Amino acid sequence: MPIPEIVAxxxxxxxxxxxxxxxxxxxxxxxxxxxxxxxxFWDVSLLMESMLNIFYAVMxxxxxxxxRYGGSKHGGLSIRRLAYWQHICIILAALLLAGxxxxxxxxYTSAAWPFLDAFTTWASVLTTFLVIWKILENWxxxxxxxxxxxxxxxxxxLYLTALLFAVYLVIAIFGYLHWRKLWLGNQxxxx
Numbered sequence: 001m002p003i004p005e006i007v008a009x010x011x012x013x014x015x016x017x018x019x020x021x022x023x024x025x026x027x028x029x030x031x032x033x034x035x036x037x038x039x040x041f042w043d044v045s046l047l048m049e050s051m052l053n054i055f056y057a058v059m060x061x062x063x064x065x066x067x068r069y070g071g072s073k074h075g076g077l078s079i080r081r082l083a084y085w086q087h088i089c090i091i092l093a094a095l096l097l098a099g100x101x102x103x104x105x106x107x108y109t110s111a112a113w114p115f116l117d118a119f120t121t122w123a124s125v126l127t128t129f130l131v132i133w134k135i136l137e138n139w140x141x142x143x144x145x146x147x148x149x150x151x152x153x154x155x156x157x158l159y160l161t162a163l164l165f166a167v168y169l170v171i172a173i174f175g176y177l178h179w180r181k182l183w184l185g186n187q188x189x190x191x
Contacts, residue, residue, distance in 0.1 A: 008036035009164045016168055019131065020175035022079075022182070027064035031057050044156045047111045048101070048121035055125060063132045077134045079183040087137065090126050097122040113152055120149050136183050139176035143169060 011033035018026035034056035041050035070077045082090075101122065102115030111117055123145050130138035146168045153162035 002040070004036050005040050005158065005160050008033045008040060009160050011036070012164055013167060013171075016171045016175070020171055020178055022179070024064060024067045027060045027067065030063070031060035034060060040158070040161075044158060045110060045112050046117055046152065046156060047109060048105065048114075048117045049152070052121045052124055056128065059128050059132065063128075066132050067134075078186055079134045079136055079179050081136050081183070082130075090130075090141075094119065094123040094126055112156060116148060116152060120145055120152065134179075136176070136179050139172045139179065142172045142175075146172065 011029045015026045015029035015033060018024075018029060034053040038050050038053040038057070041047075041053060066077060098115065098119035098121075102118035105111040105114035105118060123141065127138055127141040127145060130141065146165045150162045150165045153159070153165065
């Protein structure tokens with residue numbers, strides 16, 4: 001296993017564990033891991049995954065800022081939920097963007113798995129905003145995205161990264177349950 005992939009995996013696990021605990025240091029780990037993964041994915045022709053990690057690096061800075069200074073009176077953001085119609089819009093947007101992007105990559109590049117790569121990328125982009133805004137259901141989106149990503153990474157020989165995403169599945173369940181508990185507690189304290 002290449003050293004950069006190992007370092008990126010360790011930092012990515014640290015990111016998700018810290019995010020599940022709502023700890024702001026998660027964004028530092030996310031930034032460094034994303035920069036490393038930009039190059040790892042480019043080397044194995046997962047072009048959209050590589051571009052996604054550039055986006056992740058930028059969003060790590062935005063996420064840190066929002067978690068630190070966002071929310072009412074700059075006290076930080078609280079966990080909240082979206083309406084069902086908003087989830088339908090997010091899912092349709094991910095499918096539309098992935099369809100167009102996948103077709104373009106299929107036609108004009110040598111990208112491996114262009115439609116699946118595009119879907120996991122665009123769904124991840126949209127879901128990253130849900131994490132930044134502390135939307136409870138982000139964890140459910142990640143369960144779907146991470147499951148599909150495991151297949152991509154196994155196919156491209158990124159076994160350690162595939163294992164990372166299997167670990168992500170477990171952490172996402174923990175993250176959802178923890179955030180749900182915090183959200184319910186906040187609902188009861190404001191009632």
